[in-house]
Amino acid sequence: MARGPIVGSNSATDSTLQVDAVGEVSPALHRFRTAQPWISLVVRLVIAGILVAAAIPKLMDIPQSVIAVRAYRLLPEAIVPLVGQMLPVVELLLAAVVLAGLFTRQAAVVWQLMMLGFLIGVIWAWSHGLQIDCGCFGGGGDLAEGETTNYPVHLAERVGFLAMGAFLVAFPRSRFSLDAWMNPKP
Numbered sequence: 001m002a003r004g005p006i007v008g009s010n011s012a013t014d015s016t017l018q019v020d021a022v023g024e025v026s027p028a029l030h031r032f033r034t035a036q037p038w039i040s041l042v043v044r045l046v047i048a049g050i051l052v053a054a055a056i057p058k059l060m061d062i063p064q065s066v067i068a069v070r071a072y073r074l075l076p077e078a079i080v081p082l083v084g085q086m087l088p089v090v091e092l093l094l095a096a097v098v099l100a101g102l103f104t105r106q107a108a109v110v111w112q113l114m115m116l117g118f119l120i121g122v123i124w125a126w127s128h129g130l131q132i133d134c135g136c137f138g139g140g141g142d143l144a145e146g147e148t149t150n151y152p153v154h155l156a157e158r159v160g161f162l163a164m165g166a167f168l169v170a171f172p173r174s175r176f177s178l179d180a181w182m183n184p185k186p
Contacts, residue, residue, distance in 0.1 A: 040174035043164050044098050047111055050161070051095035057138025058088035068140020071132040072121050090114075101177020108168035115165060119158040126151040 058065040066084030069075065075083060094114070097107045118136070125132055131143045134154055143149065172179065 037175045040171050048095045048099035051091045055088040055091035068135020071141045074124050101179050104172035104179050108165045112165035115161040122154045
């Protein structure tokens, strides 16, 4: 049978993801399609876990959360307390939505916007020579004299978080999700 590249393939010679003339799926694509909902479930669980791990310590010490936001010296002081107080609430709400698998693609976009904001904050702090504890998982604020922040690790972490969000945007269908229950596929 004649074989051709899958629509959206980067190369006409991509032999791992091909469909034949009658639309039969290659074994590699079949394996991915079988595994993808499970991979998306794992990504959802990891994102929800990160959000909960970030939100709980901040909720337990809201004044410290405000200090962490203030340390970036990025937002106008008038809104710093609001952001410091609301960030853990938003993180916890988003964790619940992601965990439930409800509006997964949209929740992943919100996650990515948050991670992009945090990435910009880290870049801002680094470019301005600030030595701060990011406060991502509680704590936060200016570091003591002589302490330094490992900004490359923080940047790599945020890029990894963005990649997880991108995966869910591209492949939101997952096991044990309210999305699947509300919109079952035949």
